Amino acid sequence: MKDQSSIHQQVQSLCDCYATTDPLKEMSEIARTPESREAALKWIALAVLHGITSNAEKISLVSTKDGKTRVTAEYRTAELPSPGADVGRKVVEAIREMTHIEKDKEKVALAFGFRNNSMELKIKARHDGDDDRITISFPEN
Template sequence: MKDKRNLHQKVQELCDCFATTDPLMEMAKVPHEADAEEAALKWVALAVLHGVTAGAEKIRISRRSDGTVDVRAKYREAPLRSPGSEIGSKIIEALKHVIGVEGDEGKSPLALGIRDSSLELKVKYEKDGAEEHVTLKFPES
């Protein structure tokens, strides 16, 4: 990442920055961003905000062996718009870095402050053969 600040802190700042926007509308713009690493962090922040406002149970980002990335949110099992292969790969790498995963699996809580509230997500990384998955699990409301 170009900005060597703590990635967790950067996601936190982006959550605060985009807290009053429409996360889905902003997510649609992410694949067109010039800086894929910055776009990946922005997408994570927007996914968290979307999950909170839409009452998501979890959001799962998957990278297939051919490099394609898809995203699924569980509330009514509706797919979210994919950020594209390049940014999707950066999202997975950034989240692995934030939770400190170095092997084929790991999980960790991720605490985020959003405006005057706080939120603790459970982030899980799994690698199954050539496929990778990162799941953001939201607390029950």
């Protein structure tokens, strides 16, 4: 039976599933997995978990036309594990689908909850040429 839940619900479920893991360790393993929507959703969930547990201000993913994907977090400048080029493109697609962002440059608020937590994430997407940037901003504690 096919999962009928929305992409938003799937990511929240994965957050609940991985809440007791080390998000950075799990994120670093995704680049070695086959390109799939599931890998992209898992990476999004782990990025959100990392942002919450590490008190991040924001996490940005940049997917470039030359096939590279770079991820940074702002709480202190740090490179986070990249999901790899293929999964990185799927992450951009999944976040745009989850937030219904269709324009080249747009900001939206995303209500997000798992376990006993709920918050409003700010999602910013920008498409410039063949490069895509997705930024997840976390609320202040």
